[in-house]
Amino acid sequence: MSAIWIAKALQLPDPRSFGSKNPGATNMLRSNKYAAALTYCFDICKGIVCTVIPLSLGYSTGFAYSCGVMAVLGHLYPILHNFRGGKGAATYFGVVISLNSMVGIIAFGIWSSTLLLWRNVGLSAIITSLSTPILFATSTHLYPLTAPAVALSTLIIIRHATNLYELIKNYEAIEKASDHQD
DSSP states (O other), rough: HHHHHHHHHHTTTOGGGGTTTTOOOHHHHHTTTHHHHHHHHHHHHHHHHHHHHHHHOOOHHHHHHHHHHHHHHHHHOOGTTTTTTOHHHHHHHHHHHHHHHHHHHHHHHHHHHHHHHHHHHHHHHHHHHHHHEEEEHTTTTTGHHHHHHHHHHHHHHHHHHHHHHHHHHHHHHHHHHHHHHO
């Protein structure tokens, strides 16, 4: 749980005590930009390290992906923090970029363009999670991992359920306001 440890090291409030109460980079941004950047980098590095080590030791892509998935699951449900973890998108990005840099770059392009267009990190993570299995399915190298990618992407989307709820609620409020103007 990078955000919790970084908050302690920088003597900042525990990210589970403010904002969305989520120990992730976006919530850390509410407290400190430097801490948010560190959290984002550390979360990505968790996925990279857990995937690259097995690859560098000669293990298969499937085994390396499994190790990366364990890093994401550990991020989502950390034992040391009562199973209250982050949403997993950054750690999963580290896994994806380690397995196939082109797929990772495309996924980052989807995430960043969605963020630029709608200015919503949660929506960017959701759209990228929806597209990641498609990217796996179209990659000869990652095609065998498409089904597990669907499962992990679904889990990440579920972890973003509150973001979906807020987006729908805000959309309905905008629709209601525009109906009153007509």
